[in-house]
Amino acid sequence: MTLQRAALWAIVVAATMYLLVAGRGLLLPFVLGIVLWYMIDALADAFENPRVGHLRLPRPFALVAAVCIMGGLLWVVGRTIGRNVTAVIAAAPNYERRLQLLINEGAHLVGVEQAPTIGELFDRISLADTLSSIATAAASVVSVAGIVVIYAGFLFVEQVRFRRKLAIVLGSSGNQERVEAVLDQIDHDIRVYIRIKTTLAAITSALAYSVMASVGVDFAAFWAVMVFFFYYVPTVGSILAIVAPAVLTLVQFDNLTPFLIVLLVFGTIQVVTANVVEPAIMGRSLNLSPLVVIVSLVVWGTIWGVVGMFLCVPITVVSLIVLAQFETTRPIAVLLSSDGRIPEPRR
Template structure:
């Protein structure tokens, strides 16, 4: 019994220290976490490129990996350029839209016969639009500023990935423990491949449909709102709502009548609902097995620590914690609480030491 309070105290102290380190080391950790994600995507794309049939041949890894690297960084550069140009144009036109919104609020206050007419500052904080644009510009500037550091991290990860398995094998005192570690890593990799693959596909579809709808209706900054819809689709629940609000508000002040505003609001809402509540659940299934409440709590936790980047990464990070906690008796109750139905599967069992060592040596070191 005396050991129980000591164990609880040590756990609480450890969690507090980890949280403090995550906050203090944000500037160092975020570029590295982004680099790991990019490294993972490059390897996944390289595997997809190698799978493309070229008659009886397949592209060798020495060709597929640089091709995937070029595609990832080429697309990233193009997206950053387009978004930066749109944000610059929006910042220039922001005072005009704010004046139109103030006039619209005053007009409807007069039509409703309110004794105390509403003002824009009663609905939203002063300069909210300018602050939102400034926050977006700052995020783009931060990403662009850390791009070189991310690129260096990714380059070293690609160069050293063949040695990861050998290093990991030597971290453990026995081949059996190493085998369990490799199997846990494989479970995490399978779960992340499933989640990121489906989430990226539906996010691209959401962004493209948003861009097409806004372009057809003549709303400016369609490319920017399409990218915002793509990015925010990674953020559970609130991301989809935010992706509808921004273009709808702009449509309200940009057009002279309410018809385009209603079409854009209903159209974007239909896109988000159809993809987020009908298509994505059918594709995703129950493989993640995560509680909805836990997803919202992890969204708040990682968002408070790492901002928008933490919100985007909250589901993958929580999936990793769930899988790892499920393998150890002491932490298994945590995995049960994080899961949707309490079924976290059986812990990975040891097999023969030879099999574990051979499996580790045969692995390629990639996710």
């Protein structure tokens, strides 16, 4: 690669990053609309061509069933979060005072006369203010929900004509087969990722609720929903899913038994699921380097916040498959992969 071409690529990458950050307000609703459309379409395909059983629904009925199920799930999740966020924020000062008492007791045990305050430990960030910020962010997501639904609806309309327009653009040459093969590969890998992640997230969330409810943790249903979403965030999500309920249990009860139960039992479930079960089921289908996943998490989290953290793996998978199709970018795809094995270019 010549110096001129390298400089051109650097300019393109810098301009793209700037547009992604500057256009965040316009791009995020559209991206979320794509996610919603894709999940409904994948669920409708599962009803239309089931892997198990012989009940096959016609496409219109499969689509209606998928919309009803997805809408019902979003309503249940939204209602659960909405009913608990206000209560969590109201209880936050009590948890903060309890946590300060625990810090003071721990400081006396180690011989520290003046224990640091929570504000000093967390750079003067109040727990109540933090939870209020989270609630505000959730409210902003709800405020753009209408736009997201509209985008998803128009994507379904566009889906009907997309293949025909793609054929017109690419003509009758082999480019059409090549592009369609790449799109099919992307679709397959993303669906495998979503199916496995969603199944394991639901199982982990149900087990988390069982553990927390058995010891009497406050807002167990709310934290179970949070555990479900945390599971989609690579690495960091698994840590948050363990730490957040465990810390709440620690500040809620006067003894360590509930804390140890939640930490050890649920921590073991989370670690085994994320580090043993998921890799065994996922296998080599995605073949992403763990370092690349972490870097992608940081980059997309910086660009698009929490939404970027959720989408970092699918975006990286798409990038790897596309980069593998061109000789000039195949070395980059090799670096993104876990073992250097990447899809062969489509001819």
